[in-house]
Amino acid sequence: MTFDPQAYQPERTLLTLGDRFYDRVEAADFPETRLRFRNDRAAAQVGLATLDDAEWIAHFGRFAPLAGSLEQPLALRYHGHQFRTYNPELGDGRGFTFAQLRDDGGRLMDLGTKGSGQTPWSRFGDGRLTLKGGVREVLASEMLEALGVPTSRSLSLIETGEALDRGDEPSPTRSAVLVRLSHGHIRIGTFQRLAYEQDEDGLRRLTAYVLHHLYDEPGDDPLRLLSLVVDRTARLAARYMAAGFVHGVLNTDNINVTGESFDYGPWRFAPTWDPGFTAAYFDHSGLYAFGRQPEAINWNAMQLAVALRPIVDAEPMIAELERFGTVYQAAVAEALLWRLGRRPLDPDRDRALVQTIGRALRQTGEQIDQVFFDAFAQPLPAHYGPIWDEARAALELFAPRAARDAAYWRGAPCAMLIDEVEAIWAPIAANDDWSLFDAKIASIRAMGAALA
Incomplete structure (x- = not known):
């Protein structure tokens, strides 16, 4: 595997907590894996930008372990108040922590998933993520990063070839698995x-x-x-x-x-x-x-x-x-x-x-x-x-x-209102046309550079 030898620093510190904090799980076996988004800017900070697309899919679509990091995905256990009502039956129900690495600033980072399959905490859920939900998460995390909000970063989005039924989307709808880079989960x-x-x-x-x-x-x-x-x-x-x-x-x-x-x-x-x-x-x-x-x-x-x-x-x-x-x-x-x-x-x-x-x-x-x-x-x-x-x-x-990047300030503000989110999704749903999505990511990053 072509990790960047200068930047790749695998960790497995979660294992020091012990088995009562997590469950060892397996990723779903998806019918297909089509790479839709890879965040090389974030990947470079943890030594992963040098992976070719086949290696990327093997790790972030099929979840082959990253050398020196966790040997098996871990679904974390937790509870929580949901709209102020306590729920003791939560936990990672459609995601897991797949790997840990140090970034170029020395921070411990987790690679966590969304839509990677069922776990002991899935209850009645299918453990999957819709492709639209994945697109929305990429857009949100990119926009928040540009606006100076401390946020997880969407590292990878891979379409997985399953038809999902959801009450809040026209169904059946397309499926995906997302990997996020986060300072702990x-x-x-x-x-x-x-x-x-x-x-x-x-x-x-x-x-x-x-x-x-x-x-x-x-x-x-x-x-x-x-x-x-x-x-x-x-x-x-x-x-x-x-x-x-x-x-x-x-x-x-x-x-x-x-x-x-x-x-x-x-x-x-x-x-x-x-x-x-x-x-x-x-x-x-x-x-x-x-x-x-x-x-x-x-x-x-x-x-x-x-x-x-x-x-x-x-x-x-x-x-x-x-x-x-x-x-x-x-x-x-x-x-x-x-x-x-x-x-x-x-x-x-x-x-x-x-x-x-x-x-x-x-x-x-x-x-x-x-x-x-x-x-x-x-x-x-x-x-x-x-x-x-x-x-x-x-x-x-x-x-x-x-002010940086005078050209940006002579144009129009980069925003992310719901109508534009839907407009970005529409050609993906209709014609598998990702051009608006790609253009928006570029526009968001230009705004981030101008605000920096």
């Missing part, structure tokens, strides 16, 4: 399962694993872990808001303890700054609406504290949880200033700008992406009317940072 729900089973030794063991392998810190102090998770998740919530992104299903089994976003199902980007905008058709109460995401993620961090309660006193955890709002406010100001092409000034004025921009966006109903594009590192254009005067004056206090 340990969820808040992973800790919840151990607390539910009264496994204090498991809680300590998992705490030490996360601190050592995912945060590069010594010891097994659960209070330190909670503090790190509060910081990372508050920053994730802030980046979601600045990106105008709505994840849709912020359950505790979908929140990674590294604060890295992952698992994109019913996601949407909000066209306007509407706090009530939802992504999931089944989110009838708006629990995970655009404007409620910080609250939802904060609530999830609280559930981690509850899970850690058997091994740490409550009072110091309360103090850590109370920091969430402060960290979030600073992080959302930083994220919005980054997207506006401005340098931070001071905490009070940074927060005031966020409030002013948010108020103008709500009152005018302007498109989020267009406003940020027009205001990036320059005065807000004159065609924004008097209601924007306060925002215009506030922006003038902030020094612009240098």
Whole structure:
């Protein structure tokens, strides 16, 4: 196999946790494997970009083990609150951790799957992923990466030749298997399962694993872990808001303890700054609406504290949880200033700008992406009317940072609203025409380079 000998650093640290944390499983045997997307940019960071297409398919469609890494896929065990209702029957039901590697920055990375077949946690599901669902996940992860959101990255998408029946797509529909590159797949729900089973030794063991392998810190102090998770998740919530992104299903089994976003199902980007905008058709109460995401993620961090309660006193955890709002406010100001092409000034004025921009966006109903594009590192254009005067004056206090790629800023903003997602999918479904998909990936990456 043609791994990059300078960059390929396989690991198998998950095995140190022991069998009570996972189940050894086998991948599905798919009728066919047609490579649809390979992310060589991400693959290069873990020494896999030198694989030829046949080798790529062997590993990420047939799941031949990567040399020196896991010899067999592992379906992770976890529980979780789903729309605030506790479910003790979760776990990797259509995915598994296939390999672990170090990236070029030394971080431990997992290769996790979606649609790779049934596991002991599939319940009544078929363990499969629709091709449309895979396309949507690639688009979401590419867009979020470009917009500065800490996210898993879609490494591979392979069509698998099965006809699937789904209630939310015209059926039968095409199938696929996705591989994502992520900084760990340990969820808040992973800790919840151990607390539910009264496994204090498991809680300590998992705490030490996360601190050592995912945060590069010594010891097994659960209070330190909670503090790190509060910081990372508050920053994730802030980046979601600045990106105008709505994840849709912020359950505790979908929140990674590294604060890295992952698992994109019913996601949407909000066209306007509407706090009530939802992504999931089944989110009838708006629990995970655009404007409620910080609250939802904060609530999830609280559930981690509850899970850690058997091994740490409550009072110091309360103090850590109370920091969430402060960290979030600073992080959302930083994220919005980054997207506006401005340098931070001071905490009070940074927060005031966020409030002013948010108020103008709500009152005018302007498109989020267009406003940020027009205001990036320059005065807000004159065609924004008097209601924007306060925002215009506030922006003038902030020094612009240098804009890259002048050609991008002379064009139109790269957005990802639902109508375009459907337009990208339509020719794939009708004629197996991937040209719009390929062009969109290129456009997203151009935006990412211009914002960098």
